[in-house]
Amino acid sequence: MELAHIVQFHKSNGQKILPIFFHVEPSQVRHQTGSFEEAFQEYEKNFEPHIIENWREALRVVGELKGEVIDETTDQAKLVELIVQRALGELVSKTHLTECKYSIGMESRVNHLLDLLNVGSDNVQFVGICGFGGIGKTTLAKAVYNHILSSFDKHSFLSDVREQATQWMGLVSLQKRLLKDILKADIDIADYHSGKKFIQEKLCKKNVLVVLDDVDKREQIDALAGELNWFGPGSRVIITTRDEHFLNMANVDKDKIYKPQELDRKQSLQLFSLHAFSMDQPPKDYMQLSQDLACYSGGVPLTLEVLGSYLSGISCKEVWESTLQKLKEIPNEDVQRRLRISYDSLEDYCQKAIFLDAACFFIGWEEETVISFWEACGYYPKSAIDRLIKRFLLKFEENDNGEYYLKMHDQIRDMGRKIVLEESHMEPGKRSRLWSHDEVLEVLEGHKGTDMIKGIILPFDLSRVSLDSKHFEMMPNLRFLDISSANFMGKFLCLPSALRWLRWMGCPWGILPTNFYHDRLVYLDLSRSLVKQAWNNRPQDENERFQNLKVLDLSECRYLFKSPDFSWFPYLEQLDLGNCDSLDKLDESIGQLSWLKNLILKNCRQIKELPMSIGDLKSLVELQLSASGIKKLPDHVGLLEKLEVLDAKDCHQLV
Secondary structure, eight states: OHHHHHHHHHHHHHOOOEEESSSSSSHHHTTOOHHHHHHHHHHHHHHHHHHHHHHHHHHHHHSSOOOEOOOOOOTHHHHHHHEEEEEHHHHHHHTOOOOOOOTTTTHHHHHHHHHOOOOOOOOEEEEEEEOTSSHHHHHHHHHHHHHGGGGGEEEEEEOOOHHHTTSTTTHHHHHHHHHHHHSSSSOOOOOOHHHHHHHHHHHTSSSSEEEEEHHHHHHHHHHHHHHGGGTTTOOEEEEEEOOHHHHHHTTTTOOOOOEOOOOOOHHHHHHHHHHHHSSSSOOOOGGGHHHHHHHHHHOOOHHHHHHHHHHOOOOOHHHHHHHHHHHHHHHTTOHHHHHHHHTOOOSSHHHHHHHIIIIITTTOOOOHHHHHHHHHHOHHHHHHHHHHHHHOEEEEEEESSOOEEOOOOOEEEEEEEHHHHHSSSOOGSSSEEEHHHHHHHHHHTTTOOTTTOEEEEOOTSSOEEEEEEETTTTTTTTEEETTTTEEEEEEESSSSOOOEEOOOTOOSSSBBOOOOOTTOOOOOOTTTTOOBSSSOOOOOSSTTSSSOOEEOOTTTTOOSSOOOOOGGGGTTOEETOOOOOTTTOGGGGGGGGGGGGEOTTOOOOOOOOOOOOGOOOTTTOOOEOOOOOOOOOOOGGGGTTTOOEOOOOOOOOOO
16 A cells, blocks of 8 residues: 555656565566465455555556565675665755756866865865856856765755845845755745844754855855854855955955866867867868857857857858957957857847846746746747847756746846946936936936836835836836835826836735726736735726736735735736735635636635635646645535646645
8 A cells, every 4th residue: 555655656746766676576576476466365355456456556567667686695784785875866866956068177177176175074164166257156166066965964055146135035035045955944034134043053063065156245145154153064165256355254265265267278169169069179161260269268168158159050151250350359358248249149129138138137037927028028038038048148947846947147147237238328217227226216216217218126225215107107118117115106007008017015005096907017016015905896997907917916915805806807827815814715706717827825824715716717727725724625626627736735724
């Protein structure tokens, strides 16, 4: 019976089975012969046929798997060691990070860093990797992390610390990530200071490997790895940064700082050729051009990767020669201008717009969210993104939950932002995208907006400012707006008609007005708001509702006590009501959401039951009920033909 359960998880979740055949041949297990045959003769007298067949199938599956056979000749001590190593290998393989496609020059770098780390000694050590953007700091850190993580009890790789720290509750989120990686549990942290104390208390006796990637402020190190005594004996902390000053401030010994050097000519040519031709050396008729291009790339891995990928598949030598000429005109130290060659050659407006949006706003965002936004803008994102990925201008990386998030090398991000800054050096109101603290204030407070502006994000550290629709009257082409640090007064429907995406986290309004709608909006985030009531009455006019809204995020609206009337959102695909503590039921109108794919009700402890109309959600793929107050699922849940995920863990009242 236990074996049948094991095989069930093997089939449904892909979990590994490592069988040990103890004084029995695998063929006897597969075919249930010998002692198995005798046992089944007895079982068949006492159990139903379908149960017996389930057990036989489980034995057939396990008998086919590769395992270890033990008999009287086996050295069991050695076999135990072999099995432990195999199990460890299976576990470690799931935690390995994705490394770069071509590891040219990496072996010597890894060996040098391993010498500095001296893994195995009991003292706690901080080691730094320092160098300019594009030289390969993160790539090296990933390679070393993969190489040594099996030597530690626990491990965590915190990527893009600089970028993540600028987000909402950034340092606290990073502290939570670190603790979750180490403790395998979600920890509730109130603020930065309590997070520091929690890390020190929980990790001070643990043997851990921690990587802090791309640090650019002392407070980031203070929040995540303040002192050596925060970690147990033998622990190692690797910090990557562009500025050696931060390593000195973190008291990293000078002899524990590694500075990767540029690739030599031979390595540069090989890496360029692999990206341009998928082979170690260029064809003879491209050899000289390739050597020159590799030379003028300055031995910087990122530049070689981007240029090689750009020229891949281009057989016109005039394009190669033109690219080389541009490189010759750019100073050796200006990596960003070299990378821009790949941006300038993008084929159309859609590819360039998506790249600039990603660089200015969307790093770290979920793939589905940004694609739905770009689709609403008419950018045909799937083909454009494919082109950008092939040029190494952006990528999507998978997290532990199987979700994909947009990533971009910091040098490429900075190159994209510089392109936007060059649209107008002196007048930010004439740029397409605004994200800088001072420039956002200058434009909004001075009413200096223009039809050039397509996106604005107010920094989270901005003191709360007061805005109304008049601030945006001169921005008819505004597509993206984040006003989470603002009070907004005025008519919501008077926001620019081009608006596709709006985030207003922490909205201070208790009751949303009846005219709170926008017919072209695709994504609306009102999470963590003070909203108590919203869209409670049916819309009087079908044209005066959200005609294009696909994502509505009301998570952590802890005062929301009454469910919206969902007829306001006829095309909604994702609804997040997670952690709405006061919400006690959903309106029956939820059954009208025929396009809804994801319904999130986790931690809604006051919701005891779901409406019967839940069975009308014919497109629903995921229903999240974890830690909610649900007592019983309605029979109509069985009508959800497309449902793939039903998460009801920690629903203690569910019967």
